[in-house]
Amino acid sequence: MSAVRVEGLTRRFGQAPAVLDRLDLTIAPGAFTALLGHSGSGKSTLLRLLAGLDDVSEGRIERPDAVSVVFQEARLLPWKRVWQNVALGQTDADARDRAHAVLEEVGLGHRIDAWPLTLSGGEAQRVALARALVREPKLLMLDEPFAALDALTRMRMQGLVEDLWARHGCAVLLVTHDVDEALTLADRAVVLERGRIGTDLRVDLPRPRRHASPEREDLRRRLLAALHVHEHAA
Amino acid sequence: MSETAIRTRYIARRHTSARAGVSPGLRRQGAILLPGLRRLASPLLLLVIWQAGCSAGLIPARLLASPAQIAVTFWSLLQDGTLPVNLGVSLGRAGLGLAIAVVVGIGLGLVSGLSRIGEEVVDAPMQILRTLPALALVPLFILWFGIGETPKIALVALGAVFPIYLNLHKGIRGLDPKLLEMARTLNLTRAQTIRDVVLPGALPDLLVGFRFAVGISWLMLVVAEQVNAQSGIGHMMMDAQDFLRTDIIMVGLAIYGLLGLGSDQFVRFLERRLLAWRPVYGAERRA
Ligand SMILES: Nc1ncnc2c1ncn2[C@@H]1O[C@H](COP(=O)(O)OP(=O)(O)OP(=O)(O)O)[C@@H](O)[C@H]1O
Ligand SMILES: [Mg+2]
Numbered sequence: 001m002s003a004v005r006v007e008g009l010t011r012r013f014g015q016a017p018a019v020l021d022r023l024d025l026t027i028a029p030g031a032f033t034a035l036l037g038h039s040g041s042g043k044s045t046l047l048r049l050l051a052g053l054d055d056v057s058e059g060r061i062e063r064p065d066a067v068s069v070v071f072q073e074a075r076l077l078p079w080k081r082v083w084q085n086v087a088l089g090q091t092d093a094d095a096r097d098r099a100h101a102v103l104e105e106v107g108l109g110h111r112i113d114a115w116p117l118t119l120s121g122g123e124a125q126r127v128a129l130a131r132a133l134v135r136e137p138k139l140l141m142l143d144e145p146f147a148a149l150d151a152l153t154r155m156r157m158q159g160l161v162e163d164l165w166a167r168h169g170c171a172v173l174l175v176t177h178d179v180d181e182a183l184t185l186a187d188r189a190v191v192l193e194r195g196r197i198g199t200d201l202r203v204d205l206p207r208p209r210r211h212a213s214p215e216r217e218d219l220r221r222r223l224l225a226a227l228h229v230h231e232h233a234a
Numbered sequence: 235m236s237e238t239a240i241r242t243r244y245i246a247r248r249h250t251s252a253r254a255g256v257s258p259g260l261r262r263q264g265a266i267l268l269p270g271l272r273r274l275a276s277p278l279l280l281l282v283i284w285q286a287g288c289s290a291g292l293i294p295a296r297l298l299a300s301p302a303q304i305a306v307t308f309w310s311l312l313q314d315g316t317l318p319v320n321l322g323v324s325l326g327r328a329g330l331g332l333a334i335a336v337v338v339g340i341g342l343g344l345v346s347g348l349s350r351i352g353e354e355v356v357d358a359p360m361q362i363l364r365t366l367p368a369l370a371l372v373p374l375f376i377l378w379f380g381i382g383e384t385p386k387i388a389l390v391a392l393g394a395v396f397p398i399y400l401n402l403h404k405g406i407r408g409l410d411p412k413l414l415e416m417a418r419t420l421n422l423t424r425a426q427t428i429r430d431v432v433l434p435g436a437l438p439d440l441l442v443g444f445r446f447a448v449g450i451s452w453l454m455l456v457v458a459e460q461v462n463a464q465s466g467i468g469h470m471m472m473d474a475q476d477f478l479r480t481d482i483i484m485v486g487l488a489i490y491g492l493l494g495l496g497s498d499q500f501v502r503f504l505e506r507r508l509l510a511w512r513p514v515y516g517a518e519r520r521a
Contacts, residue, residue, distance in 0.1 A: 051419050052418075052419075053415060053418060053419065068419070069419045071412070071416075073412065075412050075413060075415075075416040077413060077430065077431060077434070077435075078511050078512070079434040079435070079437070079509075079511045080430065080434075080511075088417075088420055088422065088430060089417075089420045089421060089422045089423075089426055089430075115510075115511045115513065116511075117511065117512065117513050118513055131420075135420075
């Protein structure tokens with residue numbers, strides 16, 4: 001049993017070398033996986049294929065039907081109220097109630113009737129999270145969802161995502177540039193290198209993981225090395 | 235306009251009103267009332283000078299009736315039913331022509347905005363036709379449709395259809411592709427996407443087009459009614475010309491002016507209602 005199975009996935013744009021080159025990846029149900037890699041290494045490309053936004057031409061993808069994506073920008077419809085954005089496309093009678101319940105979960109129960117353009121960046125991103133969760137996905141994909149937020153808000157959002165993941169039990173695939181974020185949230189950190197999963201680390205640290213530990217330092221060093229970042233270089 | 239642009243302006247506005255120590259509500263009220271009054275002062279002054287010129291005999295009534303005379307004529311035209319009847323006819327023509335333009339313009343805009351083939355079929359002819367001055371078609375329309383109601387309504391519809399089509403098309407093409415992509419990740423059906431994403435997203439542009447269309451339909455109506463008509467405001471004015479009745483002509487002009495103003499207010503009202511989601515909207519001043 002697996003939530004996601006990717007086999008031999010290849011994706012190229014024009015004549016350039018393949019961005020994804022016979023990539024294999026399996027994600028267990030309910031697992032929290034962090035996907036790292038250089039800018040331009042193909043993380044978003046992989047996510048778009050998994051989300052069904054682009055067609056698979058070479059290779060195979062097995063994934064649940066219920067998948068949700070949250071992007072770096074909230075992508076809310078400005079002309080729909082917050083709860084309508086969350087309930088978008090949900091046609092059942094209790095859609096509004098379910099939207100309200102999830103918005104409570106992300107701490108926005110009091111803003112359900114607000115217009116999206118009146119929200120702060122962090123609030124908008126929480127609405128996007130609620131919109132993803134109301135569909136009860138088996139796989140939740142997050143493409144650098146906190147990158148545009150300030151450090152404090154980002155830490156709160158990380159805590160929120162961890163809680164939501166624990167409660168909803170969906171598999172999470174989080175794209176991030178931030179090694180510490182990966183080590184705080186994920187069970188497993190994979191690094192995309194030259195079109196494939198190069199480094200694949202189990203992150204077996206006790207939660208909550210706010211504190212430094214020798215194990216964490218070790219994992220951190222190995223991830224940074226995989227990303228070819230040398231700590232004293234800068 | 236992009237999401238961030240709107241947000242930034244919104245924040246800037248909140249910021250400045252907070253700094254000025256005035257609540258946004260008060261500020262808005264003041265912004266509507268004060269310039270409104272100030273803007274009336276200069277036209278009123280002109281009116282007074284005009285009346286004085288007429289009373290002193292400096293302006294012959296044959297060329298330009300006095301404001302007081304125009305008011306009296308207005309009243310009598312209202313009393314004997316001439317004005318209401320002709321106004322009704324004109325409003326009917328403009329309304330019907332505009333309605334046809336809205337239906338056709340939105341239909342064509344959707345076809346060319348939503349499909350590549352539709353765009354190829356519809357857009358090129360529309361872009362070519364729009365460069366024709368619609369008024370130049372008057373002789374042709376009279377040949378085709380005779381001198382009844384049809385050529386007048388058709389002329390209004392023809393003039394008004396282009397701004398509606400062009401702006402809707404632009405609005406749909408200018409939609410944020412990220413929102414459309416989002417609609418796909420949420421598994422929205424095509425109908426849901428059009429209803430919840432495409433149409434509301436293109437609505438601001440469509441309303442701009444509608445405002446232009448309303449203005450153009452009055453223009454088309456004026457010409458249509460003056461060239462060949464037995465009724466309507468334009469006809470009333472042409473009739474008055476034969477009897478050197480500048481007062482009646484001025485009443486007609488005033489009516490056209492009021493119609494233009496009224497319909498503009500109506501479109502603004504529509505915009506405020508339909509675009510309530512723009513936080514800047516209520517406070518934004520647009521000419
Ligand atoms: N539609 C496209 N057409 C052509 N090239 C593309 C397209 N989409 C992505 N690419 C290329 O594929 C490569 C991988 O892009 P991708 O967006 O997946 O990178 P990424 O790992 O998400 O980077 P970042 O961390 O900066 O978001 C880049 O070199 C990019 O230029
Ligand atoms: Mg990316």
